[in-house]
Amino acid sequence: MADFKETVKKLFDSVDVQIDGARPWDPKIHNELFYARVISGGSLGLGESYMDGWWDCDSLDQFSDKLLTGRIDKQVKATNLAFLGHFIKAYLFNAQTKKRAYIVGREHYDTGNDLFSLMLDKRMNYSCGYWRGTDSLEQAQVNKLDLVCRKLHLKPGMDVLEIGCGWGSFAKYASQNYDVNVHGVTVSKEQMHYAERSCKGLNTSFELKDYRELSKKYDAIVSIGMFEHVGSKNYKTFMNVVHSCLKEDGMFLLHTIGRNNSTHATDPWTNKYIFPNGMTPSSSQVSEALQGLFVIEDWHSFGQDYDTTLMAWNENFQNNYHRLSEKYDERFKRMWEYYLMMCAGTFRSRRNQLWQLVLSKNGITGGYNYKNNPRFSDQKDLLS
Numbered sequence: 001m002a003d004f005k006e007t008v009k010k011l012f013d014s015v016d017v018q019i020d021g022a023r024p025w026d027p028k029i030h031n032e033l034f035y036a037r038v039i040s041g042g043s044l045g046l047g048e049s050y051m052d053g054w055w056d057c058d059s060l061d062q063f064s065d066k067l068l069t070g071r072i073d074k075q076v077k078a079t080n081l082a083f084l085g086h087f088i089k090a091y092l093f094n095a096q097t098k099k100r101a102y103i104v105g106r107e108h109y110d111t112g113n114d115l116f117s118l119m120l121d122k123r124m125n126y127s128c129g130y131w132r133g134t135d136s137l138e139q140a141q142v143n144k145l146d147l148v149c150r151k152l153h154l155k156p157g158m159d160v161l162e163i164g165c166g167w168g169s170f171a172k173y174a175s176q177n178y179d180v181n182v183h184g185v186t187v188s189k190e191q192m193h194y195a196e197r198s199c200k201g202l203n204t205s206f207e208l209k210d211y212r213e214l215s216k217k218y219d220a221i222v223s224i225g226m227f228e229h230v231g232s233k234n235y236k237t238f239m240n241v242v243h244s245c246l247k248e249d250g251m252f253l254l255h256t257i258g259r260n261n262s263t264h265a266t267d268p269w270t271n272k273y274i275f276p277n278g279m280t281p282s283s284s285q286v287s288e289a290l291q292g293l294f295v296i297e298d299w300h301s302f303g304q305d306y307d308t309t310l311m312a313w314n315e316n317f318q319n320n321y322h323r324l325s326e327k328y329d330e331r332f333k334r335m336w337e338y339y340l341m342m343c344a345g346t347f348r349s350r351r352n353q354l355w356q357l358v359l360s361k362n363g364i365t366g367g368y369n370y371k372n373n374p375r376f377s378d379q380k381d382l383l384s
Helices: 002-013 034-051 060-069 072-077 081-092 103-109 113-119 137-151 169-178 189-198 232-245 268-273 283-290 304-323 330-348 374-378
Strands: 159-163 181-186 204-208 218-224 246-259 295-301 352-360
Touching: 002 034, 034 268, 034 330, 060 304, 060 330, 113 304, 137 169, 137 246, 137 304, 137 352, 159 169, 169 181, 169 189, 169 204, 181 189, 189 204, 218 232, 232 246, 232 283, 246 283, 268 330, 283 352, 304 330, 304 352, 330 352
Parallel strands: 159 181, 159 218, 181 204, 218 246
Antiparallel strands: 246 352, 295 352
């Protein structure tokens, strides 16, 4: 046991984290078995031991930032057989087949609208906000929705497909503010039913459907925060589907979390407790999937905004948890705050990014500029 403790202490010391230290990011250990659990289980052991109350930390986001900036995960993975086994399994196995596509809907997005309604903004946007000129989560999400609409050059009467429609926030905003018809697909029953109620009376429609079942043609296509569930073995299939559903002069906007290096595995703790079968793409994986299908008109990176978004979600979650405590126990609370705060650290350390790509099938004559949207002339430049 002493050897385990010394090993963990040395790992943490190497990234300026001190066991039982006085700084906000220093973990306080309550159970001596913590050390063996982390050595044997890596990130899975770290997360599960937090859920079980074996350790605490005043600032999990700073703790995560320290670990990732210091590349401690590289040191752990090099000697962790459990992680190696997880990686090999992910490399050989397609975890995002059509049959398995609905798992994340049941296990994450169907967790409960009560939880998400108290954590997110009033429009129920479960993706990164755009924090230009505001310190309000509500306005940051409106900024993001409007930026997407402008980038797609939406015009009245257009037919728009949204792959991964969430609770209908984009569909509602685009229909109300740009007078377009939006059809959204999702793998979550709860999201679909909520979206139908929220958008009642608007030019919107929703259905429970995997993207591989799509075939109709649309003027524009958007996917916000869904590509993370596609999986590297299916990236080309996804792009082929989008290409076949997009009209020749249409545009596709892809909003996705990105990572700096290619991998075939996701974090074991996140895979088990938060996003089963999820996978974050690298720039090279995205580019390879696009080859022969699309022209990249714009590639916009604003990952630091996701740090701010996650911190706002956690503040809402903590402030409202008393309204959820009868349904969700203490272990769930610790799991959820660990998820939100550790994720914030991944963006703060620049290990994760947030990308918006605008793609066309044949290239836009004269070049692309999101200001070309006629609605832009009387509005503030959100990119400035």
